[in-house]
Amino acid sequence: MLAAPGVGIRRVALPRLLGSLLLVTAAGVSGVGAAQSGAAADSRSTPTGTSPRPLGRTVPAPARVKPAGSPYSLTAKTAIRVESDSAEARRIGDYLAGLLRPSTGHPLPVTGRGADGIRLRLDPQDGGAGDEGYTLRSDPESVTLTARTPAGLFHGVQTLRQLLPARVEEKSRQKGPWQVAGGTIEDVPRYAYRSAMLDVSRHFFSVAEVKRYIDQLALYKLNTLHLHLSDDQGWRIAIDSWPRLATYGGRTEVGGGTGGHYTKDDYKEIVRYASSRYLEVVPEIDLPGHTNAALASYAELNCDGVAPPLYTGTDVGFSSLCVPKAVTYGFVDDVIRELAALTPGKYLHIGGDEAHSTSHDDYVTFMNKAQAVVGRYGKTVIGWHQLTGATPVAGAVAQYWGYDRTGAAEREQVAAAAAKGTKLVLSPADRSYLDMKYDKDTELGLSWAGYVSVRRSYDWDPAVYLDGAPAGSVLGVEAPLWSETLTNSDEIERMAFPRLPGVAELGWSPASTHDWDAYKVRLGAQGPRFSALGIDYYRAPEVPWAAE
Structure with a gap:
């Protein structure tokens, strides 16, 4: 996806902003009094002044x-x-x-x-x-x-x-x-597709780190983990028929680290663990751009037959598979076949964004052929919303990542495809991208889509976000987390929390519950839970955080 030039920034811990702010009951949810004196007591001593948490003070808000x-x-x-x-x-x-x-x-x-x-x-x-x-x-x-x-x-x-x-x-x-x-x-959930994406290509994350994130997603009733498995900076999944993709293309990352890749057994374990938390894994191989790691691994995938060097920067849009070559489609078929065989879920994501080095005609040719390959192996295709500039197959899903200010022509193209039956997953970059800085002082993250405060990430309605797209075309929402500046679980969590629960609520809760003033109180009550789970979250000043 779009990224500003630069190298990874290492995390500097921010001071904890602790307070003893008084919580008020969330709008529309009645409080519940203290326990009846005759109720069974805990066997240990009890803190004074305690009473049950009000029944509706959860995230996402119940229906x-x-x-x-x-x-x-x-x-x-x-x-x-x-x-x-x-x-x-x-x-x-x-x-x-x-x-x-x-x-x-x-x-x-x-x-x-x-x-x-x-x-x-x-x-x-x-x-x-x-x-x-x-x-x-x-x-x-x-x-x-x-x-x-x-x-x-x-x-x-x-x-x-x-x-x-x-x-x-x-x-x-x-x-x-x-x-x-x-x-x-x-x-009951509002939308069937409630997702978070983790970019393991710009920086590689271990199986244990991915599992930790899965547990956090499950707490907030997300049901999909989108794994961005390939990009210019690294190829992260073993493919038996093209082994150098992982062993060579996976050996680095942004800033020049050692990178890494998942063996097939590693990937199966991630899928198994996600399934145990009722999340479906959606793997993404980004095509035809964002492919430098593949091009560096196999010279024959390049139009001139010359492999470029491995890449550790953060520029985008400079790489492309060679669309006219027959070997390109053998490569695509092999990769999708092997990945589909490892993936029990319904969807397979083929990217399609920022293919600036691919001509429009070549892009349309390639995406139409790649979609057919996905269907051949029994999966439903997802692509970034540029897919709507080709010919989305029946049942295809377009993932919209534009912003509020994205040009009318691009938005209209996506809306027109939705009106013809293409389903939409909404992840507007200036609303739900968790790697955007909270404000100008945020030390991690990028800002090419603007600053994304906790309120901004929550305060939009997926049903009416994209003018001209039928409300029924919205399959759900996703909170992507790109990793140009993120290298470990602490840094993932610093950017995901507290914004991730808000996007999760947009996907789960009915529109009638959507109210920032009520939500921020419920979110503030999550602060001690984040801490108990070891999540060093960002203490956003607009949220009345409960005392630890």
Whole structure:
């Protein structure tokens, strides 16, 4: 994608801005009083002045919240009851127990049916929940999560986590109480596609670092991880039929580091782990531009037969596969075939952006042929929105990354394709790009799309963002994170948090909940949770952060 020239900037930690700001209840969500005096108490001493978190103070905002009655108290007697024979439901119960045991100190056995405890129910007849929705009911006897699918049950678990005190995320025993406010949440996502992208090409990130990011995405109910696996600066996935792509093209990165690549087993492990968190991996091989790592690895992919040197800068638009050569399409077929075989998900992303060194006619020829290859191997094609300048195949998805000020002709081209049936994923660069600086003083990131504050990243509506595009054409949203200046998990998190949860909310929550003044309070309440999870987030001054 577009980038300003320059080399990677190493992170300098900013001072923590701690305060004891008073939180107010989010608009439209009723508060819940302190626990009834007769409720079961935690076995350890309790901090004074505590009460359950209001039922709707989560991110993303639930679709419907009905506070009612006294809270549920999680105690040493609590069991997690899996009321289904589903192996996936049992696995979700074990996952929940693994989250809660270290901080509560409670045994939390995972057992079968019962009237009390934390109850996980699958109801295949619950049509209102859809593929990912759930219902949470809390009263003094139990917390019951009901969903039609395991994915919905898993998303309900993420809500339950956020209804408990932030210290529940700690890995050592903490003081209670562990209470869930009384009432009911009925929740379904607004959009089916809720994604974050991680650029592992400009800088390479290990399997462990990718898994850490997956866990963070899951907490906010994202269901897609888009991996940008190739670019000018590095090729990051092993391809057996073209081995030098990874072994040579993957040996460097921005600024001249050692780079790296994923073996096929590495990639399978990322896919498996993402699946365990109900995220689908969408791999991207960016074509026909952003291909210097491939061109450097195999001279025959160049029109003149001469391999360029490996590249460690951040300029864009200078590379292109040789469109007229037959070998180019053998290369594309091999790469997509091998990657499709590794990827159980529906989509495969073929890039298509910033092909400034490819003529328009060659671009159209190439993208049309590449789309056919994706279809041949059973995948649905996604491309950056420049794909709409070619001929999107039936079912194709265009990912819009323009800005508010993008020219009318370009926006109209995308909207026209959407009107003809092309689905859209919206990731406007001056709204949802997590690598844009927050402001002029931000030490990491770039600013070619402008500064993107926390409010700006949240305060837009995907349904009406692109004039002329039917609201029904919007498949969902994505928060891309490009890595020209990012080299490790700390730096990823500094730029992703706190903006990522806002984009996640745009994808999940109904439009009726969209209100900055209410959202910033709910986001501020996430601060202690970020800290408990070890996320050194940016303390945006526009957010009333809760005391740590």
